[in-house]
Each structure stands twice: as structure tokens, then as C-alpha cells.
Amino acid sequence: MIRKVLIANRGEIAVRIIRACKELGIKTVAIYSEADKDAMHTQLADEAICVGKPKSKDSYLNESNIISAAVITKCNAIHPGFGFLSENAEFAAICEECNIKFIGPSSKTISIMGDKSRAREIMKNADVPIIPGSDGIIENVEDAFLEAERIVYPVMIKAALGGGGKGIRIVQNKNELENAYFTAKTEAKVNFGDDTIYMEKFIENPRHIEFQILGDEYGNIVHLGERDCTVQRRNQKVLEEAPSTILSDELRHEMGKAAISAAKAVNYVNAGTIEFLVDKYGHFYFMEMNTRIQVEHPITEMITSIDIVKEQLKIANGERLEFSQDNIEIKGHAIECRINAENPSKGFIPSPGKIEFLNLPGGNGIRVDTAVFTGYTIPPTYDSMIAKLIAYGRNRDEAINKMLRALEEFVIEGIENNIEFQIDILNNEKFRLGDYDTSFISKEYNL
Known part of the structure; x- marks a missing residue:
């Protein structure tokens, strides 16, 4: 207990x-x-x-x-x-x-899924679609050239123990490969203490879709639907929404089934996330598994009415899941904006310092997850995230409009922040139409 x-x-x-x-x-x-x-x-x-x-x-x-x-x-x-x-x-x-x-999951599960190369093999054996790539790790630059020719450019060099967008390099042709190879290895060593890398086919302009899963100690595993995490800057998520605008009921069912198969392949216990890339043809590929709670978990809580953190605690306490897949109902639409202490006009440079005045938004369907307050000093030592602003509506348009209203009410004085940038994204015509991919921010805002 x-x-x-x-x-x-x-x-x-x-x-x-x-x-x-x-x-x-x-x-x-x-x-x-x-x-x-x-x-x-x-x-x-x-x-x-x-x-x-x-x-x-x-x-x-x-x-x-x-x-x-x-x-x-x-x-x-x-x-x-x-x-x-x-x-x-x-x-x-x-x-x-x-x-x-x-x-969280066992140390064994974390170790297995933390090794991205090993995780690929497990998913392949579990018939979960994987991105074409190297069979195991890349031992040297000569092997990298051979694998890239086999996989066909463009390719991605990735840290085997990576995460958070670190240790990744996109290589468009063989002239870029050697430099990218050694840069990725160096970055991986600095950030993860291990310079092991592998290679994948680079899926151009995909959507980044993740499925939230829960598993108990008795083999019961469910998914809570998907989150669309495609709006990113340099592999860092900026805004997320649930459900995704591009998934048909058929594709959602197929991906959810694959997510559960992935979790069962490693006897997964507790909360986790199966991350997929979906290409422009509607094909999806396993990318990685996050063996933890995610920053963006609140939007799933909003559309399912399931408290994921409480479920983590109950599962860790040895309790069975109180619901099956058939009991889980997705209602409405939710969006999360990450509010950061940074200056978008100056290359998103961090802006630590004292919050002189703070007004948090509220109202129907608005949730703010934060730990800051007026007078609080944001230290320069840690992540720049100030808060997560979540808006829930009966449909996507209502969620967007609620989010815009909430962002206008959100006042932070004393430090720079990205609120105006989030407003620009929500007002962007392509975003409003759901017509975007992982290159959205770089193309629309030259960032």
C-alpha cells in the first residue's frame, strides 16, 4: 500500500x-x-x-x-x-x-524501450509498423554510408538512447553524412552519456501522433486515444491537440490496436505513450515509446475524463484498471499551449527573472497547470516552461476560440513569453484548417 x-x-x-x-x-x-x-x-x-x-x-x-x-x-x-x-x-x-x-514501468521495461534500436526490433517482431532503418546500431562512418544507400536518402541519424530532440541529424545526401554522423555522436555523448546511434528513413513532412496507454499489473492494457503533437520547433513540441484532425475512425482504430500491441510486447505496466509518424499517404510508423507521463497528458484527460496521474498511483498500488477499452469514450476537443519564458523575436532565447505581475485565465473549459505566481523568480537553471494552458470545447473550433480568449487574458509581466506567438499559430489559416505537418513552424514563420 x-x-x-x-x-x-x-x-x-x-x-x-x-x-x-x-x-x-x-x-x-x-x-x-x-x-x-x-x-x-x-x-x-x-x-x-x-x-x-x-x-x-x-x-x-x-x-x-x-x-x-x-x-x-x-x-x-x-x-x-x-x-x-x-x-x-x-x-x-x-x-x-x-x-x-x-x-512507472519496471527498470527492465525502461531499459528496453530506452534503447531505440532495440525497441525497433521488438516492435518489428510484434508486427507494429516501423520506419525503415538500420538493423541495429551503426558501428562506424563507413557502415553509415552503406546503410544510407540501402535505406535511400533522406535519412535520420538518431541517438539510440536519445530523447527531447537531441542527438538527431537529418541527412539529405551523402555529402552531408560524415559531418552529421560525428555531430550526432558527439551530441548523444554529451546529453546521454552514450554515443550509440542508428539510422532511419526520414519521413518528410509527417504528422506526429502519439497514443496514451495505461497498463496494470494483471495484463490489462488500454489506450486513451491520440494526441497530435505535430506543431514543433526544432523537434520540441509547442502546441498539442486531441483528437487529431487527420485520423479517420478506421485509422484511429488501427493505430490504437498497434499501440496496445506495442505495450503488450514489453508487458507494459503504468502510463506510457506510443509515438507514431503518419506520412502524407496515411501510413503510420512506430517512432518510440515514452515510458513516463507526458507534458501534454492534460488534453487526454479533458477528452476522456480520466485522471491519468491518479491512474498511475492506483496502478502502482497494485489495483486493476477500472475500465476496459469499450468503456473509454472520447468527447469534444482539447488544445494545450506551452507557455514559456522565452523571446520568440530573439530566437526564443530564455527569459528567466522575476514575475512582477501574473493574471491566469479562467472560465468554462479552461485549465492552467502551473507552479508560478506573482513575485516568483524563474531560475535560469531549468526548463523555460511557465505553464500549460489547456482549452476544452465541444468541437475543435470552440476549443480554438476558447484558447484564444484565454491567451488574451493571460498576463505575465517582468519576463518575456511566447503568448503572442501561440496566438499567431491559432490564427494561422493552415492551422485552423488542420493543414499542417512537422515543418509548419519553420515554413510559416521561418524559424
């Missing part, structure tokens, strides 16, 4: 988890770095404990300090949120060894 949860994260996701725990009657412990001493998540939790200095490596990535904090505060579970240690198989294994419940 989960009695007390340590939240190994910060910001809005830590606040989100604390709220879910409170509603289930579970005690919480917040960890914080010296830079986050007065952060909202430290104030909302039942207890708070410092785990290190401002830099992530000294605090939110400090495995020994976090485990010690859990032991000292007598927590019998840890929720990693997203980012930081959420997909760290070693950390999950340490939790298991210390008899602390890791709220």
Missing part, C-alpha cells in the same frame, strides 16, 4: 502529482534544489527536503540524495514526473532494490 510519495521533480508536474496524491489521501514529500526553496511545490507538499545545489546534476539528478531523502522521510514510493530521472532505468532499479515503489 502506497502511504507516502516522494516527488522527484519540480515545477508544474510536481504540483500536479501532489494534487493527485492529496485527492487520494496519500502523503507527499517534495524535493527541491537551493534555487527552488520557495517554489510552489515545496509549499503544497506535506513535507519538503533539499537535495542539493541549483544545478540539476547536484539536485534533481542526484540519485543518492533523492533516495536518501525518501528513506529519511519514510516514503515508500517515488513519482519521477517527466524529464530528469523519469526514464532512467538505473534509478528505477535502485528504487526496486531499496523496496521503494517506482511509479
Whole structure:
């Protein structure tokens, strides 16, 4: 029985988890770095404990300090949120060894699906469509040239243990390959401590569609429909919506079935996401699996009325899913805008600093997930996301109009932000028509 949860994260996701725990009657412990001493998540939790200095490596990535904090505060579970240690198989294994419940999949599953090359092979064997690519890792630049000729340009060189858009290079022809190969390896080594890479066919101008899945310890796995995460800048998501405008009922059923097959192939337990690319012909391909809660999970919650974080806690507590696939009903449309402390007119340069005034939007169908407040100082040390603004409507047009109204009400003074940029996207004719792909921002805004 989960009695007390340590939240190994910060910001809005830590606040989100604390709220879910409170509603289930579970005690919480917040960890914080010296830079986050007065952060909202430290104030909302039942207890708070410092785990290190401002830099992530000294605090939110400090495995020994976090485990010690859990032991000292007598927590019998840890929720990693997203980012930081959420997909760290070693950390999950340490939790298991210390008899602390890791709220997520097993360390074995994280390890398997974290290795993108290995994950491809598993999906292939499970008859889940995969992007054409190398059979395993690329050992050297000579092999890279051979594989690229076999796969046919353009190709993508990708870090095997990658994520967050890091360690990826698109190669249009053989003249670009050698430089891209070594650049990707270097970036992978810096960001993930491992320079192993593999290669895939580059699917030009696709849609990025992900399916939310939940699985319990008894083999029950369901999906909660899809999210369209196509609006991206340099492989970083900017705006998401659910459901997608391009999926027919038939294609949604087919992709949902593939998502469940993918999860079953690794005996998946807890919340996760199967990510696909859909090309202009309507063919879909497995891209990767995220073995954690996603930033954009609220839009799925809005259209299904299922609290995904609570489900994570219940599953970790050994409970069965209370619903089957037939019980899950998708209603309406939801959009999420990521509000960041950055200046779009200056290359999206981060804008840390003190929030002098803050007015959060509200009203019917509006949700704001945030951990900031008037007087809060956004540190330069972490991700620039200020808040997630979610709008829900009976249909897509209503959701867009509600989002526009909410963005106009959202006032942040003291730091730069991307609110006007989000408004521009929502007013864009191609976005309004649902006629966009992953090149949308680069083409429409030359960014």
C-alpha cells in the first residue's frame, strides 16, 4: 500500500502529482534544489527536503540524495514526473532494490524501450509498423554510408538512447553524412552519456501522433486515444491537440490496436505513450515509446475524463484498471499551449527573472497547470516552461476560440513569453484548417 510519495521533480508536474496524491489521501514529500526553496511545490507538499545545489546534476539528478531523502522521510514510493530521472532505468532499479515503489514501468521495461534500436526490433517482431532503418546500431562512418544507400536518402541519424530532440541529424545526401554522423555522436555523448546511434528513413513532412496507454499489473492494457503533437520547433513540441484532425475512425482504430500491441510486447505496466509518424499517404510508423507521463497528458484527460496521474498511483498500488477499452469514450476537443519564458523575436532565447505581475485565465473549459505566481523568480537553471494552458470545447473550433480568449487574458509581466506567438499559430489559416505537418513552424514563420 502506497502511504507516502516522494516527488522527484519540480515545477508544474510536481504540483500536479501532489494534487493527485492529496485527492487520494496519500502523503507527499517534495524535493527541491537551493534555487527552488520557495517554489510552489515545496509549499503544497506535506513535507519538503533539499537535495542539493541549483544545478540539476547536484539536485534533481542526484540519485543518492533523492533516495536518501525518501528513506529519511519514510516514503515508500517515488513519482519521477517527466524529464530528469523519469526514464532512467538505473534509478528505477535502485528504487526496486531499496523496496521503494517506482511509479512507472519496471527498470527492465525502461531499459528496453530506452534503447531505440532495440525497441525497433521488438516492435518489428510484434508486427507494429516501423520506419525503415538500420538493423541495429551503426558501428562506424563507413557502415553509415552503406546503410544510407540501402535505406535511400533522406535519412535520420538518431541517438539510440536519445530523447527531447537531441542527438538527431537529418541527412539529405551523402555529402552531408560524415559531418552529421560525428555531430550526432558527439551530441548523444554529451546529453546521454552514450554515443550509440542508428539510422532511419526520414519521413518528410509527417504528422506526429502519439497514443496514451495505461497498463496494470494483471495484463490489462488500454489506450486513451491520440494526441497530435505535430506543431514543433526544432523537434520540441509547442502546441498539442486531441483528437487529431487527420485520423479517420478506421485509422484511429488501427493505430490504437498497434499501440496496445506495442505495450503488450514489453508487458507494459503504468502510463506510457506510443509515438507514431503518419506520412502524407496515411501510413503510420512506430517512432518510440515514452515510458513516463507526458507534458501534454492534460488534453487526454479533458477528452476522456480520466485522471491519468491518479491512474498511475492506483496502478502502482497494485489495483486493476477500472475500465476496459469499450468503456473509454472520447468527447469534444482539447488544445494545450506551452507557455514559456522565452523571446520568440530573439530566437526564443530564455527569459528567466522575476514575475512582477501574473493574471491566469479562467472560465468554462479552461485549465492552467502551473507552479508560478506573482513575485516568483524563474531560475535560469531549468526548463523555460511557465505553464500549460489547456482549452476544452465541444468541437475543435470552440476549443480554438476558447484558447484564444484565454491567451488574451493571460498576463505575465517582468519576463518575456511566447503568448503572442501561440496566438499567431491559432490564427494561422493552415492551422485552423488542420493543414499542417512537422515543418509548419519553420515554413510559416521561418524559424
